[in-house]
Amino acid sequence: MLSLLTTACGLFGERSSGEGEPVARVYNKYLYRSDLEGLVNDNISTADSSDIINYHIDSWIRRNLLLNEAEDRLPNDNDKLEKQVRDYRASLLLFMFEQELLSENLDSVINEQHVNDYYEAHKAGFVLRDNAIKASFVVVKNESPHKDSVRIWLNSMNNPAVEKRLKEYCFQYAGSFTLIPIWYEFEQFRKEIPIATDDAKSFLQNNTFYQTSDAVNTYYVKIVAHGLSGDVASLDYKRNDVNKIIINKRKLEYIKEIKDRIYQNALNNNHFEVY
Numbered sequence: 001m002l003s004l005l006t007t008a009c010g011l012f013g014e015r016s017s018g019e020g021e022p023v024a025r026v027y028n029k030y031l032y033r034s035d036l037e038g039l040v041n042d043n044i045s046t047a048d049s050s051d052i053i054n055y056h057i058d059s060w061i062r063r064n065l066l067l068n069e070a071e072d073r074l075p076n077d078n079d080k081l082e083k084q085v086r087d088y089r090a091s092l093l094l095f096m097f098e099q100e101l102l103s104e105n106l107d108s109v110i111n112e113q114h115v116n117d118y119y120e121a122h123k124a125g126f127v128l129r130d131n132a133i134k135a136s137f138v139v140v141k142n143e144s145p146h147k148d149s150v151r152i153w154l155n156s157m158n159n160p161a162v163e164k165r166l167k168e169y170c171f172q173y174a175g176s177f178t179l180i181p182i183w184y185e186f187e188q189f190r191k192e193i194p195i196a197t198d199d200a201k202s203f204l205q206n207n208t209f210y211q212t213s214d215a216v217n218t219y220y221v222k223i224v225a226h227g228l229s230g231d232v233a234s235l236d237y238k239r240n241d242v243n244k245i246i247i248n249k250r251k252l253e254y255i256k257e258i259k260d261r262i263y264q265n266a267l268n269n270n271h272f273e274v275y
Helices: 003-012 046-073 078-105 112-121 149-154 160-173 186-192 200-206 235-268
Strands: 022-026 029-032 132-141 174-185 209-213 217-227
Touching (some): 078 235, 112 235, 132 149, 132 160, 132 186, 149 160, 149 217, 160 174, 174 186, 174 217, 186 200, 217 235
Antiparallel strands (some): 132 174, 132 217, 209 217
């Protein structure tokens, strides 16, 4: 017996036969003690359990009052409603079935050659709509000690000892940082780092490092790559998108294969007819 039943019994008395003793009613609908099973567990105090149960009862009452009002005011078209319920149930069942099949059988391993082949064949679909930047950055308070070393460390991340030292420094002093270069839309990146420029194209083409400060912080940016609006995005920038596209194509192909197999099997075994 679930632990809630013990709590519920204390609140509502001994359980009776049949559906059990009701704990709430809205018109001709009843909420029974058995409906409350599973709401709480042994790790919750009696007071908290009571609050949870009372909240559930109150929510049930409010929902069914609203449902009763809806049933009274809306046109009484049960056939239409039942059809919509059946359609929704069928759609939900098919969706759950497809997800179960995909989780058990879909090959989610994508090799590098497949990614390269897809990218090369569909480059025209990867034109950048906005400027992009791939960068790492560190933001520290102006009063932080040894902050001038951040520029040197950030430019020497290929040295494991330097990388370790910068990481330790960032954990201690940085307000925010990303030491592994990441792609950003340039204007989105400027919300993180106050880059003062009226010519994004010129800035991206002519800078590999950027440093600035305001009244509070000093910002260090190591720029490792960029893309310009109107250019074809690099595979490095679009790799995640390509991976998602390949996986989605596999999903569609696999589900189609299953549907065709089920249809053909039913056809071969005379499981359906058209009159």
